[in-house]
Amino acid sequence: MRQIKMIRFYIGRIMRNLAVFIRWGIFSAFVGLFVGAFSTLFAFCLRQVTSFRTENPWLILCLPLAGVVIVFLYGVFRYKNDKGTNMVLSSIHAEAEVPFRMAPLIFISTIITHLFGGSAGREGAALQLGGSIGQQLGKLFRFDEKDQRIVVMCGMSAAFSAIFGTPIAASIFSMEVVSVGVMYYAALVPCVFSSLVASKFANHMGIGPNVFKIRQMPLFEVVPSLKVIGLALCCAALSVVFCMALHSLGDFYRNKLKNPYIRIIVSSLVIILLTIILQTDDYMGAGVPVIQRAIQGNVEPLAFVWKIVFTALTLEAGFKGGEIVPSFFVGATFGCLFGHIVGISPSLCAAVGMMSVFCGVTNCPITSMLIAFELFGYHGVPFFLLGISVSYLMSGYYGLYHDQTIVYSKYKTEYINRKARN
Amino acid sequence: MRQIKMIRFYIGRIMRNLAVFIRWGIFSAFVGLFVGAFSTLFAFCLRQVTSFRTENPWLILCLPLAGVVIVFLYGVFRYKNDKGTNMVLSSIHAEAEVPFRMAPLIFISTIITHLFGGSAGREGAALQLGGSIGQQLGKLFRFDEKDQRIVVMCGMSAAFSAIFGTPIAASIFSMEVVSVGVMYYAALVPCVFSSLVASKFANHMGIGPNVFKIRQMPLFEVVPSLKVIGLALCCAALSVVFCMALHSLGDFYRNKLKNPYIRIIVSSLVIILLTIILQTDDYMGAGVPVIQRAIQGNVEPLAFVWKIVFTALTLEAGFKGGEIVPSFFVGATFGCLFGHIVGISPSLCAAVGMMSVFCGVTNCPITSMLIAFELFGYHGVPFFLLGISVSYLMSGYYGLYHDQTIVYSKYKTEYINRKARN
Numbered sequence: 001m002r003q004i005k006m007i008r009f010y011i012g013r014i015m016r017n018l019a020v021f022i023r024w025g026i027f028s029a030f031v032g033l034f035v036g037a038f039s040t041l042f043a044f045c046l047r048q049v050t051s052f053r054t055e056n057p058w059l060i061l062c063l064p065l066a067g068v069v070i071v072f073l074y075g076v077f078r079y080k081n082d083k084g085t086n087m088v089l090s091s092i093h094a095e096a097e098v099p100f101r102m103a104p105l106i107f108i109s110t111i112i113t114h115l116f117g118g119s120a121g122r123e124g125a126a127l128q129l130g131g132s133i134g135q136q137l138g139k140l141f142r143f144d145e146k147d148q149r150i151v152v153m154c155g156m157s158a159a160f161s162a163i164f165g166t167p168i169a170a171s172i173f174s175m176e177v178v179s180v181g182v183m184y185y186a187a188l189v190p191c192v193f194s195s196l197v198a199s200k201f202a203n204h205m206g207i208g209p210n211v212f213k214i215r216q217m218p219l220f221e222v223v224p225s226l227k228v229i230g231l232a233l234c235c236a237a238l239s240v241v242f243c244m245a246l247h248s249l250g251d252f253y254r255n256k257l258k259n260p261y262i263r264i265i266v267s268s269l270v271i272i273l274l275t276i277i278l279q280t281d282d283y284m285g286a287g288v289p290v291i292q293r294a295i296q297g298n299v300e301p302l303a304f305v306w307k308i309v310f311t312a313l314t315l316e317a318g319f320k321g322g323e324i325v326p327s328f329f330v331g332a333t334f335g336c337l338f339g340h341i342v343g344i345s346p347s348l349c350a351a352v353g354m355m356s357v358f359c360g361v362t363n364c365p366i367t368s369m370l371i372a373f374e375l376f377g378y379h380g381v382p383f384f385l386l387g388i389s390v391s392y393l394m395s396g397y398y399g400l401y402h403d404q405t406i407v408y409s410k411y412k413t414e415y416i417n418r419k420a421r422n
Numbered sequence: 423m424r425q426i427k428m429i430r431f432y433i434g435r436i437m438r439n440l441a442v443f444i445r446w447g448i449f450s451a452f453v454g455l456f457v458g459a460f461s462t463l464f465a466f467c468l469r470q471v472t473s474f475r476t477e478n479p480w481l482i483l484c485l486p487l488a489g490v491v492i493v494f495l496y497g498v499f500r501y502k503n504d505k506g507t508n509m510v511l512s513s514i515h516a517e518a519e520v521p522f523r524m525a526p527l528i529f530i531s532t533i534i535t536h537l538f539g540g541s542a543g544r545e546g547a548a549l550q551l552g553g554s555i556g557q558q559l560g561k562l563f564r565f566d567e568k569d570q571r572i573v574v575m576c577g578m579s580a581a582f583s584a585i586f587g588t589p590i591a592a593s594i595f596s597m598e599v600v601s602v603g604v605m606y607y608a609a610l611v612p613c614v615f616s617s618l619v620a621s622k623f624a625n626h627m628g629i630g631p632n633v634f635k636i637r638q639m640p641l642f643e644v645v646p647s648l649k650v651i652g653l654a655l656c657c658a659a660l661s662v663v664f665c666m667a668l669h670s671l672g673d674f675y676r677n678k679l680k681n682p683y684i685r686i687i688v689s690s691l692v693i694i695l696l697t698i699i700l701q702t703d704d705y706m707g708a709g710v711p712v713i714q715r716a717i718q719g720n721v722e723p724l725a726f727v728w729k730i731v732f733t734a735l736t737l738e739a740g741f742k743g744g745e746i747v748p749s750f751f752v753g754a755t756f757g758c759l760f761g762h763i764v765g766i767s768p769s770l771c772a773a774v775g776m777m778s779v780f781c782g783v784t785n786c787p788i789t790s791m792l793i794a795f796e797l798f799g800y801h802g803v804p805f806f807l808l809g810i811s812v813s814y815l816m817s818g819y820y821g822l823y824h825d826q827t828i829v830y831s832k833y834k835t836e837y838i839n840r841k842a843r844n
């Protein structure tokens with residue numbers, strides 16, 4: 001009698017688990033397909049406008065006009081206090097909701113920003129796009145509040161995966177970034193499924209990942225390791241500077257230039273002026289070609305400084321995009337320079353710098369490791385581990401996303417549960 | 423004036439962080455070297471006794487005697503309630519301490535177990551060795567209670583890395599396994615440093631990792647994916663069975679055969695009898711050759727069942743070793759069989775099965791992914807992601823380590839903080 005009860009109990013539980021699995025499996029594959037399709041379209045549009053802008057660099061002269069259009073659009077949709085990717089993180093903390101009108105808005109504004117040469121990334125936009133679409137689908141299927149968070153993560157993973165072509169890192173990123181130190185493993189299956197489907201879809205449509213090849217890999221010995229640790233220390237400092245630059249300019253604009261139209265026009269004029277002085281289009285758009293050159297070992301010495309300046313001017317003025325590819329740019333160009341100065345493969349240093357700065361500004365060491373494998377392969381893994389872990393520790397509690405929670409101390413095994421500083 | 427204060431404040435903070443970094447950097451490199459040396463010696467001894475046993479299979483007839491020696495040794499050192507790897511996990515929860523006499527005890531007993539053909543792994547022993555040595559070093563340098571936890575993790579990482587040759591997975595494993603869902607990132611730099619140093623040392627001494635090559639990789643399409651998901655569901659069930667088998671036999675022994683000498687003699691006799699009936703040495707020791715054959719696509723149909731039986735008989739009777747390599751064995755042999763039955767690359771299925779069962783019994787999805795990359799390379803990544811995530815979700819709250827805490831629900835984004843069931 002007791003055994004029959006036991007067996008019933010176990011069968012009941014297996015059935016319940018299977019039901020959870022099938023429900024999430026199907027739903028997340030669907031989210032992957034849907035968000036993947038949107039993100040692929042987004043990536044495709046970005047690619048088109050970027051190649052159009054590369055051929056017509058005079059477009060930057062229209063940047064002030066583009067800015068006015070973006071501010072106007074956000075005004076029309078009564079959506080002035082845009083918090084960008086923060087909004088998506090808050091929605092996972094269940095403090096806010098991602099409004100659906102955010103999806104088309106961020107889509108169009110990012111395309112405009114890139115067309116007219118603003119310095120911005122694309123993942124930020126993709127994360128907001130994915131989170132927003134995911135949440136709408138979750139509402140449609142009447143998920144409860146807790147599952148709704150998983151749905152948002154699922155959408156973020158799908159978008160990141162489609163745009164960036166790194167399905168593993170994408171699956172983990174949305175689980176890691178929200179609360180540093182806590183892994184929302186309940187979202188593991190949904191995030192893995194949606195990001196695999198999305199990357200498959202994007203790949204099928206011809207949006208492949210950028211894969212880089214590191215040149216002159218040194219052996220993993222004491223001297224190169226110490227040099228890489230030195231690089232990581234600098235990258236940690238650089239990520240703090242990057243976060244502070246964005247934040248300070250944002251504060252300055254909010255206090256001194258309260259009118260968003262004037263703000264975006266002034267910022268655009270400064271960008272145009274700097275572009276004319278520097279006579280280069282290196283700092284327009286995401287800047288993937290510059291990253292590629294850095295990984296090949298070629299770099300302008302001050303590129304990393306200028307990228308910080310241009311990105312802060314672009315994003316804090318109200319243009320849209322994201323901070324992730326700019327952080328790659330800053331890390332790669334600085335790393336390459338560091339390699340030339342210190343006398344160790346500039347190509348390796350560019351790659352390690354890229355991941356270290358990314359880790360410093362997002363506080364996501366595991367995602368950084370996974371991106372490193374997916375972009376650079378298994379070679380040089382010890383150097384990436386050193387760079388990422390040191391940059392994580394030394395970049396303090398600064399971060400790009402104000403709504404990111406850092407749950408455990410970086411220095412002690414202590415519960416601190418504080419917001420990232422920026 | 424205010425700015426000078428600010429600058430002082432920042433410089434003070436930078437100095438504090440640098441001090442933390444340098445302290446941990448040096449200490450963890452030292453732990454890596456020390457534990458790496460011990461673990462290399464351990465791995466070397468294991469290799470010697472394994473090759474000696476392979477040439478002299480009659481040694482299994484002395485298994486009862488070997489068992490008596492092990493029980494006697496644990497008795498002499500007044501250390502009867504051995505909880506194995508659990509002890510190390512508890513010490514990180516700050517509930518217990520790893521006694522130093524554990525290190526030589528586990529070293530010798532594991533060597534004896536392997537020499538006489540007991541079915542057991544080696545990582546379990548290595549983790550205990552590393553944790554125990556780490557803790558002693560921490561005491562020597564007077565670390566406080568919270569840092570002491572990091573030191574134990576640091577030692578575990580070093581040992582895992584030296585024995586298994588997978589530095590990335592080793593760094594993350596000790597941070598992930600203690601409390602599932604919480605990442606102790608404060609231990610990131612120490613664990614990375616110690617595991618890199620230890621793996622470098624072991625490599626230098628000729629203890630390299632086992633690297634496997636998957637044959638006949640199918641394309642990542644719908645049908646192979648569904649088959650892999652089917653495999654993962656079976657592996658989840660298998661990991662529950664594995665945990666239950668160990669646990670039930672342990673309970674049975676504790677209740678019915680209270681005398682540890684009689685217990686280990688009876689168990690040894692059963693092992694000898696089964697070995698004579700089956701006429702194979704496949705189930706002696708860790709069984710790496712069988713895993714290798716499975717990854718090449720060759721397998722005995724019932725190998726996975728027998729390995730569970732042999733491992734339970736060995737470990738629950740009081741022999742020492744670990745459960746990790748046996749879980750690899752069970753997963754690989756079952757996966758290979760599944761591949762033959764369902765008609766999809768048995769080699770891929772063996773590899774995916776290996777990681778899925780490991781994930782099911784340890785509840786460590788990220789470590790599983792990292793081990794997969796380190797052992798099998800980047801090919802087949804989508805299949806590993808599917809297998810690992812599904813097995814994680816579906817294996818419930820079962821686990822090898824009773825003192826492992828599962829902090830967040832596997833099904834909802836909920837705080838549950840319960841112990842693993844076994």
